[in-house]
Amino acid sequence: MRNIQAVAANTFREAVRDRVLYNLVFFALLMMGAAILVGQISIGIEQDVIVSLGLTAISVVGIFIAVFLGVALVSKEMDKRTLYALLAKPVKRWEFLLGKFFGLVMTLTVNTAAMAAGLYIALWTVKHPLMKSDAYILVAVYLILLKLALIVALALLFSCFTTPFLAILFTAGMYVAGLFAGDLRTVQGVELDPAALGLMRGISYLLPNFENFNVMGAVVHGSGVPAAIVWQDTLYAILYVAIVLAGAAVVFSRRNLK
Amino acid sequence: MPQGAIEIENLSKEYPYGFLHLKKKKSLEDLTMRVEDGEVFGFLGPNGAGKSTTIKLLMRLIFPTAGTARILGKSIDDVSMHGSIGYLPEQPYFYDYLTAYEVLDYFARFHGLRANDRRARVEAMLKKVGLDTAKKIQLRKYSKGMLQRVGLAQAILHDPQVVVLDEPMSGLDPLGRREVRDIILELKREGRTVLFSTHVLSDAEMLCDRVGVIVGGKLRGIGAPGELVDMKAQGMEILFELSRAPGNLPLLAKAMRTGERYRVQFPETELYAALDALKAAGARILSVTQIKPTLEEYFMDLVEADRAQASAVEVSGK
Amino acid sequence: MSRRAINGAILGAALLAGLVCVWKLQERVDAARATLQLDDDELALRSPAVMKKLSLEYAPLMGAIYWTRAVQYFGSKHQSHDQNLHQLWPLLDIATTLDPNLVVAYRFGAMFLSDAPPRGAGEPDHAVELLQRGLKANPEYWRFYQDLGDVYYFDKKDYLKASQAFEAGSRIPGTHPFMKIMAAKIAGEGESLETSFTLWLDIFQTSTNKDIRKNAEGHLRLVKMEMDLRAINQIADVYEQKTKQRATRIADLAEAGLLTGRPVDPDGFPYVLEEQGKAEPNPKSPLREEWLKEKKQRSNGATK
Numbered sequence: 001m002r003n004i005q006a007v008a009a010n011t012f013r014e015a016v017r018d019r020v021l022y023n024l025v026f027f028a029l030l031m032m033g034a035a036i037l038v039g040q041i042s043i044g045i046e047q048d049v050i051v052s053l054g055l056t057a058i059s060v061v062g063i064f065i066a067v068f069l070g071v072a073l074v075s076k077e078m079d080k081r082t083l084y085a086l087l088a089k090p091v092k093r094w095e096f097l098l099g100k101f102f103g104l105v106m107t108l109t110v111n112t113a114a115m116a117a118g119l120y121i122a123l124w125t126v127k128h129p130l131m132k133s134d135a136y137i138l139v140a141v142y143l144i145l146l147k148l149a150l151i152v153a154l155a156l157l158f159s160c161f162t163t164p165f166l167a168i169l170f171t172a173g174m175y176v177a178g179l180f181a182g183d184l185r186t187v188q189g190v191e192l193d194p195a196a197l198g199l200m201r202g203i204s205y206l207l208p209n210f211e212n213f214n215v216m217g218a219v220v221h222g223s224g225v226p227a228a229i230v231w232q233d234t235l236y237a238i239l240y241v242a243i244v245l246a247g248a249a250v251v252f253s254r255r256n257l258k
Numbered sequence: 259m260p261q262g263a264i265e266i267e268n269l270s271k272e273y274p275y276g277f278l279h280l281k282k283k284k285s286l287e288d289l290t291m292r293v294e295d296g297e298v299f300g301f302l303g304p305n306g307a308g309k310s311t312t313i314k315l316l317m318r319l320i321f322p323t324a325g326t327a328r329i330l331g332k333s334i335d336d337v338s339m340h341g342s343i344g345y346l347p348e349q350p351y352f353y354d355y356l357t358a359y360e361v362l363d364y365f366a367r368f369h370g371l372r373a374n375d376r377r378a379r380v381e382a383m384l385k386k387v388g389l390d391t392a393k394k395i396q397l398r399k400y401s402k403g404m405l406q407r408v409g410l411a412q413a414i415l416h417d418p419q420v421v422v423l424d425e426p427m428s429g430l431d432p433l434g435r436r437e438v439r440d441i442i443l444e445l446k447r448e449g450r451t452v453l454f455s456t457h458v459l460s461d462a463e464m465l466c467d468r469v470g471v472i473v474g475g476k477l478r479g480i481g482a483p484g485e486l487v488d489m490k491a492q493g494m495e496i497l498f499e500l501s502r503a504p505g506n507l508p509l510l511a512k513a514m515r516t517g518e519r520y521r522v523q524f525p526e527t528e529l530y531a532a533l534d535a536l537k538a539a540g541a542r543i544l545s546v547t548q549i550k551p552t553l554e555e556y557f558m559d560l561v562e563a564d565r566a567q568a569s570a571v572e573v574s575g576k
Numbered sequence: 577m578s579r580r581a582i583n584g585a586i587l588g589a590a591l592l593a594g595l596v597c598v599w600k601l602q603e604r605v606d607a608a609r610a611t612l613q614l615d616d617d618e619l620a621l622r623s624p625a626v627m628k629k630l631s632l633e634y635a636p637l638m639g640a641i642y643w644t645r646a647v648q649y650f651g652s653k654h655q656s657h658d659q660n661l662h663q664l665w666p667l668l669d670i671a672t673t674l675d676p677n678l679v680v681a682y683r684f685g686a687m688f689l690s691d692a693p694p695r696g697a698g699e700p701d702h703a704v705e706l707l708q709r710g711l712k713a714n715p716e717y718w719r720f721y722q723d724l725g726d727v728y729y730f731d732k733k734d735y736l737k738a739s740q741a742f743e744a745g746s747r748i749p750g751t752h753p754f755m756k757i758m759a760a761k762i763a764g765e766g767e768s769l770e771t772s773f774t775l776w777l778d779i780f781q782t783s784t785n786k787d788i789r790k791n792a793e794g795h796l797r798l799v800k801m802e803m804d805l806r807a808i809n810q811i812a813d814v815y816e817q818k819t820k821q822r823a824t825r826i827a828d829l830a831e832a833g834l835l836t837g838r839p840v841d842p843d844g845f846p847y848v849l850e851e852q853g854k855a856e857p858n859p860k861s862p863l864r865e866e867w868l869k870e871k872k873q874r875s876n877g878a879t880k
Contacts, residue, residue, distance in 0.1 A: 006367040017355040021692050080351050085412055088317045088345035089368035090338050183648045204600045232605045239601065243594045257322040
């Protein structure tokens with residue numbers, strides 16, 4: 001436990017001192033500003049535009065960080081050999097992985113919170129009294145964070161057994177595939193034999209269904225998100241992350257470091 | 259028999275390579291040896307011989323294809339045993355966005371040291387390796403020698419019984435090498451077991467109680483530096499200075515000359531005759547030393563033999 | 577069994593259990609999300625011009641992606657029997673703006689935008705707009721004129737414009753001779769069952785898109801039924817002339833020698849005569865409901 005905490009804290013510290021993150025967050029805040037501008041042009045739906053552009057920015061920036069930093073978590077330590085001295089300490093390989101995971105998730109939480117604050121400020125400048133229904137934006141942000149955690153876990157898994165470039169490709173690919181997993185279930189007008197259809201259904205259930213975490217449509221127009229979805233998504237994320245991290249731990253434990 | 263600090267039994271490592279990973283390269287073959295408690299043991303060998311492989315196997319960075327090893331009686335699979343081992347990796351590199359203090363503090367956490375203990379230990383280590391003044395500077399600004407010292411510090415800050423160093427002198431200037439040598443000697447004085455690898459023979463000769471010579475993945479010889487080589491003197495060498503060469507000094511023909519200095523070798527029996535001749539010629543004697551076979555020659559012979567064997571294997575097509 | 581094998585087995589079992597849980601949980605999530613009003617989330621950005629700018633040089637690829645999403649949208653709405661297809665136009669609008677040569681999108685949009693609910697979105701004006709854009713980018717594609725003619729004929733009931741569309745299409749090289757025939761027929765008769773049948777038949781026979789063929793087939797069956805009913809009514813009129821009475825059963829017509837056998841609708845159910853002697857689809861036939869709806873829409877249109 002103490003080992004995981006130490007690695008997590010160090011990972012967080014590294015992210016904070018890495019200037020790339022500041023640029024990304026700055027970019028996201030820029031988008032908030034742009035959203036206000038665009039909002040001025042589309043009368044009557046400024047709020048919708050700000051919220052949807054803002055949530056999109058938070059999601060996109062978060063995904064970039066999750067994929068690129070997620071892959072770098074392990075591959076950078078292996079490339080630069082900082083891992084060698086660390087693994088010679090009384091620390092297990094899976095503790096290292098878990099620490100890295102939590103460190104990056106912590107970083108993402110802080111970033112996302114900062115960007116969400118920016119979003120609320122942008123919203124406030126446009127329609128001064130913030131209503132209770134605006135709190136649902138936080139729900140959308142929370143679900144985005146769950147999605148990001150899952151992406152980090154996947155990035156970690158792939159970086160444990162392939163090169164950084166391939167790991168980025170696989171993670172991004174898995175994300176895109178996961179987005180369309182739901183569509184795979186309702187696919188229409190395709191003639192296939194039952195076995196193939198069954199296989200497709202199975203794959204559609206087992207892929208990480210990233211659409212689960214998307215409530216932008218509801219939130220943008222001010223309608224709420226039922227608590228059931230929030231609980232279920234949380235459980236889904238925890239379960240899936242656990243499976244992926246377990247896989248990563250197994251792969252990493254037997255990996256020969258060069 | 260009391261257990262050795264490090265016991266290695268039939269340790270082997272193969273790497274698959276080539277198309278479809280069908281071929282196998284043996285980087286370590288059947289290594290069996292011990293390092294006794296409290297001794298300084300040197301791994302010698304040319305680059306790629308298997309020294310680093312052995313050390314990485316011991317530290318569980320890579321996994322053996324066969325064989326076992328034990329450190330302080332515990333199997334190398336037991337990660338908790340790492341609490342009593344210090345390790346310095348080859349060409350160490352640490353998190354360059356951290357300062358030396360932060361790096362050591364970070365590593366210290368994995369040894370379960372409480373905050374006060376940690377602070378005291380880290381300060382002591384920094385002082386010991388002479389990085390006290392630079393401790394607040396980020397590692398990205400450190401020279402190679404300074405990085406090596408940080409590496410040494412993190413290897414010993416938890417007071418380990420066994421210290422394993424992979425090429426600790428590589429890339430250091432003479433001052434740096436002297437400092438590392440001094441630290442190793444101090445570790446020995448403190449009763450710790452030190453295992454280090456190097457391809458610089460003079461370091462091994464100077465520091466080690468015993469050496470193990472690895473060439474081509476196999477252990478070729480193990481013992482005290484003096485044991486490995488037949489220490490029978492093979493003659494004497496005289497170093498002298500002669501400003502004006504007289505015409506009738508035949509031994510000058512055999513001598514190696516650099517400016518006004520000459521170096522010439524004799525069998526021991528002819529020593530005094532030569533000295534008389536030089537005295538008569540007005541030469542200034544600088545030194546008289548025994549010619550002993552060095553570890554270097556022993557070493558080169560082994561490398562040659564290994565190469566010959568390797569090419570014989572290639573030719574025979576196996 | 578060795579320690580490692582046992583560990584491996586436990587891990588494997590845990591993994592399997594985990595995946596099963598994921599599956600079950602996903603089913604729950606799907607159910608919960610179905611109740612969520614997520615209707616408007618198909619498009620974060622509605623402006624085709626902005627999308628085009630954002631796509632850089634990948635506009636055709638993005639167009640294809642939007643086209644795919646349109647098809648998925650259509651399919652999932654149909655599967656959940658949701659009649660609300662109002663996102664179809666924006667999706668097709670963006671898809672064809674990004675890739676003006678996406679022929680299949682125009683044809684698909686033409687049919688399903690203009691067709692009335694539940695088959696389509698019931699927005700024939702959007703269908704016209706879409707087809708005109710398609711013609712602008714692909715002026716040699718005479719099938720767009722056919723589709724345009726179909727929209728005017730079936731959904732806008734504007735027989736003049738329909739005839740003009742078929743006429744324009746008949747002048748394009750490589751066109752099918754039936755375009756000219758349709759132009760003339762519609763100009764002459766306006767709406768007629770034969771014309772409708774011919775138009776739907778051509779689409780059914782020539783389209784490669786499964787959804788379009790299925791829709792055309794549905795329309796064909798209705799038209800065939802109308803033709804059958806009309807024929808039966810004509811026979812019933814002859815019967816009335818002869819016997820000075822209204823027939824009450826199909827069997828009466830058969831007994832009078834005016835009909836051989838029992839005529840059945842495309843689903844195989846025999847037609848019946850209602851109380852006033854008019855032919856109708858069998859109450860057990862699934863086509864009856866559709867026929868009633870069409871009739872209602874027709875009378876609505878007539879009173880407008």
